[in-house]
Amino acid sequence: MKYPLALALTLGVGACAPPPAPPAADGGAAANEYLDFRTPGDYQAGGVQMIPLEEGYKVWTKRFGNSPMKVLLLHGGPAFTHEYMECFESFFPKAGIEFYQYDQLGSYYSDQPEDQRLWTIERFVEEVEQVRKALGLGKDNFYLLGNSWGGILAMEYALKHQDNLKGLIIANMTADFDKYAAYNAKLRARLPQEILDQLEAFESRGAYHDPEYEALVFTHYYNDHICRIPEWPEPLLRSFAHANLAVYEYMQGPSEFVPGGILKDWSVWDRLGEIEVPTLMIGAAHDTMNPAEMEEMSGLVQRGRSLFCPNGSHLAMWDDQEVFMGGVIDFIHDVHGGEF
Numbered sequence: 001m002k003y004p005l006a007l008a009l010t011l012g013v014g015a016c017a018p019p020p021a022p023p024a025a026d027g028g029a030a031a032n033e034y035l036d037f038r039t040p041g042d043y044q045a046g047g048v049q050m051i052p053l054e055e056g057y058k059v060w061t062k063r064f065g066n067s068p069m070k071v072l073l074l075h076g077g078p079a080f081t082h083e084y085m086e087c088f089e090s091f092f093p094k095a096g097i098e099f100y101q102y103d104q105l106g107s108y109y110s111d112q113p114e115d116q117r118l119w120t121i122e123r124f125v126e127e128v129e130q131v132r133k134a135l136g137l138g139k140d141n142f143y144l145l146g147n148s149w150g151g152i153l154a155m156e157y158a159l160k161h162q163d164n165l166k167g168l169i170i171a172n173m174t175a176d177f178d179k180y181a182a183y184n185a186k187l188r189a190r191l192p193q194e195i196l197d198q199l200e201a202f203e204s205r206g207a208y209h210d211p212e213y214e215a216l217v218f219t220h221y222y223n224d225h226i227c228r229i230p231e232w233p234e235p236l237l238r239s240f241a242h243a244n245l246a247v248y249e250y251m252q253g254p255s256e257f258v259p260g261g262i263l264k265d266w267s268v269w270d271r272l273g274e275i276e277v278p279t280l281m282i283g284a285a286h287d288t289m290n291p292a293e294m295e296e297m298s299g300l301v302q303r304g305r306s307l308f309c310p311n312g313s314h315l316a317m318w319d320d321q322e323v324f325m326g327g328v329i330d331f332i333h334d335v336h337g338g339e340f
Contacts, residue, residue, distance in 0.1 A: 034096060037066040051134045053105065053127060055118065060109035061131065064089060065098035069336050070141045071169075072100045072132065075239075076148030078119070079106045079247035084239035085147070087317055091325040097332060100135060104153075108242035119250055119262070125156050132164060143332055145169040148314065149252070155268050158275050167335040168275065169328060171282040172314050174293045176267040181259045183290040187225060188257055195220050199257065208254040217255070225288045228311070228319040236318065256288065272300035278340050279304045280331040284312030284320060305331060305340065 039049045047063035062082075071092065073085050082101040092099045103109040105118065105127055132142065142165055146154030151173025158168050174180050188196070195216060202213035227236060253260035279301045283294030291308060298304035307327035312320030334340040 034065050034067065034093060037063060039063060051131055053130055057105055057111035057113060059105050059111070059127065059131065060103040061135065062101045063098070065093055067096050067098035068141050069096070069143065069332055070098045070100070070137050071143040071145055071332070072102060072135070072137065074102070074128070074144065074146035074150030074153050075104065075107070076150050077107070077243065077248055078149045078251045079104070079244035081108045081239045081242045083242065084236045084315065085317070086235040087321065091329065095329045095333070097329065102131060106244050106247040108244065112244060116250060119247055121152070121156055121266070124153050125160055128153065128157050129161055139164050139166060141166055143167045143169065145171065145328070146173065147171040147317070148173050152263070152266065158277065159268060159271055162275060162277050165277045167332065168277050168279040169282070169331065170279065170297070172284060172287050172289050172316060174289045175272055175297055176269040177259065177263050177265060178267065179293060180289060184256060184288055187288065188221070191220055203258060206254070208258070221256070225286055225313050227315045228286060228313050233318060236315065272297055273302065275301040276303065278335045280307060280328065281305070282307045282309065282316065282324065282327070284309040284314070284316040286313040287316070288314045303340070
């Protein structure tokens, strides 16, 4: 099997009424109310809505549920897909949380223009704002959850548009690219010297897409630090297969080990204190991000909380699901119920 090398990287607050009861397990009234939603247009397509952007392109979104708690999911990459976040479908409906899956511009289910001028943090931030407006999300109900690169995007969005947010969730992404690169190098240094020598031999030739190199990285690094499930879930493999590597490499660099795209030197570490909305920072013991930094970041924002996944990696939403999903759901319910 040929394994794609790139993975998600780098992939107004007030008291409100208590959150609604979770949908009834027997498909009763609560479940019917949760499923009573429509999307704009003359026909219904299972919640799918293609949202036009100011640049003339369209991005794919899909709505699940009907609730005063509304979460927009930002996938990693850049330019991976919503597919590896499909696991939220098994948890948010039971918790009575409405949520939106979304492929950012350049990703598989959205338009994929080839204009490199589009691939900037600033433009992606404004894309999220356009999506928010189209979906009718606002400061009384809008939660933004970003994983990996999606975490970069979520932090940047909050720094510019936090007046539109109810709460912010940053999963497995430090606020400083150089800190990420340094911690990644530390994890790499733990590999056996034989493996390091082989990696360096490929990298010296720029052979980042050689199947042997990709297999080495997958076997000796991704299985420990990206997702620790022995047989990777099908939605995750599907997201890998659909990644737009041209956008990924332009922004992140040729591999996890050689960060060198336009995200190099990115940092908002010194600006975290500007974030006023309730914020959850999620770290994991085996992550490619330093979990201690994620905890520290929760103390730098004005209203922060941290969540540690002891069995998780970069995709703790998969390999430490009970801790990850339970912590996210508790945070959303607490914020919406005025308890945080």
